[in-house]
Amino acid sequence: MNITIELAGGAELLFGNQRKHEVTLPESDKQWTMATLLPWIRDNLLQERGELFMQGKSVRPGILVLVNDADWELAGELDYVIENKDNIMFISTLHGG
Amino acid sequence: MPTECVECGKRAILKRPKNRKALCKDCFYSVFEYEIHETITKNRLFKPGETIAIGASGGKDSTVLAHIMKLLNDRYDYGLNLVLLSIDEGISGYRDDSLETVKRNQIQYSLPLKILSYQELYGWTMDAIVKEIGMKNNCTFCGVFRRQALDRGAAMLKCDKIVTGHNADDIAETVIMNILRGDIARLGRCTSISTGSEGMISRCKPFKYTYEKEIVMYAHFKKLDYFTTECIYSPNAYRGHARTFLKDLEKIRPRAILDIITSGEDMAIKEEVRMPIQSTCQNCGYIASSELCKACIMLDGLNRGRPELSIGKNNKRKKILKMTAEKAKEAGKNGKLNGANAVHDISVSQDVENMF
């Protein structure tokens, strides 16, 4: 399954300053959900420390998540099932100024 | 640690949690004891000849408190009569063991001891209360009952003041909690080193500026006897967050604990914010913010099988207040409210009279 991961607002700093990542998720007999995707991103894409991206099972408070340009809260948050060609965006609203 | 004590140059055995200075055992004892003595004198907490009730739970704070009060009273001639006052909430397993500790403290420090139970005072143990109301709000009941119990116990023993072992960490944590809860009224009271109003025995906190970690270390090195388990009924997740925050903050800046207390003292409330007015309970005479004191409201609720009414939204409360106040008026001056009788029936026993 291929998805695009986009980062903004400072989140890209954790991913080697690269704002867009085209990603192929490994085959899995279980469905990919946001709940399984997040730790995968942390373990495979993240270059800086994981605790700045995730807290517990979800993203750190202050990081907004959009799925195909819509608020992930509308899509079920962690329960959302990832589909091919999905665009997942993380916007950091943490500090600055 | 091959480090030297900053005061005397001998081998240091610890870094002071308050400011990370390296100290040897004796210098640590000195500075710990002296700072508390300074707190007591600077704030004029006691007068010679006063009888002081030491709230004794068997835990580290109250054990060290008893030890320190006795030590400083002797060393600096405060001229005080000291009494240990312990409250038995009736929590099986937890309280039994800590009470044994207090009884040992009585012997270790040669101080008189009085134990008062919720059963005697109110006719209810915490075990029974929790059975009745479950684990929600049980801390509220216990808190209200304990506060009154200490006051009543101290009154029975004809004490002038009560001292409790609340330390800097406790107070800082409470400032944070009250900010998080929006509890402005409590903020002012919780940072005062002495609290008390007309008709009530004032209580003070000699450990107000003493770090919890230092109390633990003092107790450890002096090999003081204390009991260390958390109350089995306290699940308060919210306070746990505040505590973790405080611990994390302490790691960044140890002095933050004292700075939080300073902030709490300095926070000034707008005049327009409504503060509860103090009056007296129509049933038992204790201090109250309406016609009945909290304990009487709660007891009445418990005894009528409707404990949830005594905690919760204002309009429900107003309803009970009205009902119970009217009942109290009907029953005459020495209110015959269920359960609250017990308070009036306790008389000072002969052995207590013989303490002094």
Place this chain on the structure above:
Amino acid sequence: MCSTASFGGNSCGSRDEEMIKRKTQKRRDVCFKCKTGDPFVVIRQGDPFCGTCFDTHVIHKFRQGLGKTKILYPGDKLLVNISGNVSSLAMLRLLATGYDTASHKKITADPKIVVVDDSFMFDSGESPVPAILREVERVPDMPRQVFVVPFQLVFLSNFRERCKEFYEGNKDRKIVDFNEMRVDFEKLADSARSTFSNIETVSAREDIHRSLRLQILSTLAGILHSTKIMMSDTSTDLAARLLSSVAVGRGANLPHETQYLDNRLPGVTFINCMREFTPKECAYYLRRLGVAPITVLTHSTLLDPIVGSVNRLTDTFISGLQATFPSTISTVMKTSAKLQPMSNCSRNCDVCLLPIIQREADVTDKMSELDLEDKLCNGCVIALSECEQDVREIVPKSSNVKAILDEFLIS
């Protein structure tokens, strides 16, 4: 002793439990407000809003704050502090809606956009200033004059006079770029970086940095004869700041640090006009307008969220608590609103400009050497005590407080 009970029982957040329960039960497939639109974002406690209703919601909230406090007068020169972060860009766009010819009840203040460039202090390559200026250019309807101020200018001796002189010679320009001053900015930047590296803790660094920014803004306000400065701190920022201030003994000054109007300096008001906004609302409003977020760094951005600095910790703590107990931030803001500024102060702190409370100071040896006790607030005493000797000399000396006050006070 059980400390839970003796201080007043539980607050296990039963109200929060209710809020969370209701949130999970709400419908997500249609706009909460108009009942017809496609939902665009979920805000508050699980309320989905369509794009149009969301716009109305945020614009109304922004205008309501200004209207309630009646803080803007016609013709007021209004300094608008744009740091480039999500809430400052949203604030700029929201302010611009007040100048839209179609809207009734227009804002008539005269905006002066101020961009303080401190990017030289952070190792991340590009400065966000060009992106900020491009975005400012794109903002419709609003008349504006833009000021670009290199942060290191605050360390220039007679900073105020030099800036005033430059301004007088350039006041008619659309963009007043202080980088054009005849100053060796590289040298100043090096010296500023060196000063900051002599501040031992990140907590103190962030604190002093913010204080200096406030000094720059107040000085500029004085030069421009402006009495209003718009700041973009959100509810999350202010709730975290409340705890940070408490943690450094600034409890007496919480009203200035956290209420809608910050009147720490007589004569000028800092307006926390984004006080009722969440960072999420700001970010989504920018998305509505197609404005891309700009990355702005601080001293602790990439540090450990817990022990990185006091501000990092309070931000992490408040945001984390809010996620579990959704009434946290609003309750903290309510607490802030119940406080009042103290009355018995005779002067302002040389560094952070807050009124100083008269008290018997608990001063360390380091501080008494410099005879600074009664010139600094608690928080600044703490910050400076974590600095090397030279910083403790430079920072208060570069203070512009007297000049600022002279500008505004009528004696």
